[in-house]
Amino acid sequence: MNRGDHREAVFRSNKDRELFLQTLGQTCKKTDWQVHAWCLMSNHFHLVVETPRANLVPGMKWLLGTYTMRFNRRHKLFGHLFSGRYKALPVDGSETGYLKSVCDYVHLNPARAKLLSAESKLAEFRWSSYPEYLKGRGAPRPWLRVDRLLGEHGIPKDSAAGRKHFERRMELRRAAEDGEEFVALQRGWCVGSEQFRKELLAQSNAGPEHYGQEIRESGEEKANRTIQDELKQLGWDKDELRQLPKGDPEKVRIAVRLRKETTMTLGWIAQALHMGTKTHLSKAKGVGSQYHEFIIDKSVSALMLVGWLEFISVLVFPSSAFATRQGSNQQSRDRLSLVAAGLCHRRAAASDLFCLGSAGCGRRFV
DSSP states (O other): OEEBGGGOOSOOSHHHHHHHHHHHHHHHHHHOOEEEEEEEOSSEEEEEEEOTTSOHHHHHHHHHHHHHHHHHHHHTOOSOOBSSSOOOOOBOOSSSSHHHHHHHHHHTHHHHTTOSOTTSOGGGOOSBSHHHHHHGGGOSOTTBOOHHHHHHTTOOSOSHHHHHHHHHHHHHHHHHOOSGGGHHHHHOSOBSOHHHHHHHHHHHTSOGGGSHHHHHOOHHHHHHHHHHHHHHHHTOOHHHHHHSOTTOHHHHHHHHHHHHHOOOOHHHHHHHTTOOOHHHHHTSTTTSHHHHHHHHHHHHHHHHHHHHHHHHHHHHOHHHHHHHTTTOHHHHHHHHHHHHHHHHHHSTTGGGTTOTTOTTTGGGGO
């Protein structure tokens, strides 16, 4: 879960919500996430995500950073969008009902927030995964996994009869909700049995050798496996890959796949595929679109810095500053206006500029 900065809206329109879901779908493709439930409110969102490859942090970094960048570009804004790091609660995934409780909490959120009248059905709220559960296999979100939640509700099959039974159960639960069962979700640090909590505490004090294959699995390992698969299909070895020109079409195709399916940076991909520098790679068709978004954003930050330095020079050396800006007053005024617009967004976030896990500055590292 994450909220907007100062509790401001992170979704100003339905187009923003669709943009977020599109970005979430791209994140799932890159990270192999399995989404069990989601709900988009006006100033925050809820996600129930399963991470088979133990990559929540890089995945959330890409999701929040990319959406922030796209939101800012769409609305012509600068600065961070979210209030800080997301809140993540580990959920006991064994067949004990905890996953069901969490998903039900997310799906009932619109009713709890009084966005629906007493006569309205829960499915009338469009921006949650609950209506998707009722659509069946023709649902447009291929990254939404419905079988586990239906199973925990005692529904063995995703069928028309099963979906109707699920809808009846949810409406009954909505009518009977008193909020007490969800206190642990709102105030706790994990959702599960006492044994599950003890295992998490013990794991947090263990060395990396105790985390198992799932924890050791990383985005870099997935990228390396992708490269090995491609080399095997092409009949190449690493020496041949190194000797081929950096603009080889097959290399470019592999780079495009890595950008779409992993969270690796252009610099890492360029080095792994022996394609020169990341700047050269960014010019390849289909590879550098996301990187160019970063370059545009970075150039705006540089322009703000130049304008801020000019603003200081006016205060400290008014006469010399005036002399150096003769003939370019309009350009200077434009820069100073950009600084004035950006300072109010960046002053509170100054301590977050180099925090890679911060949602406030994540867009700089996409």
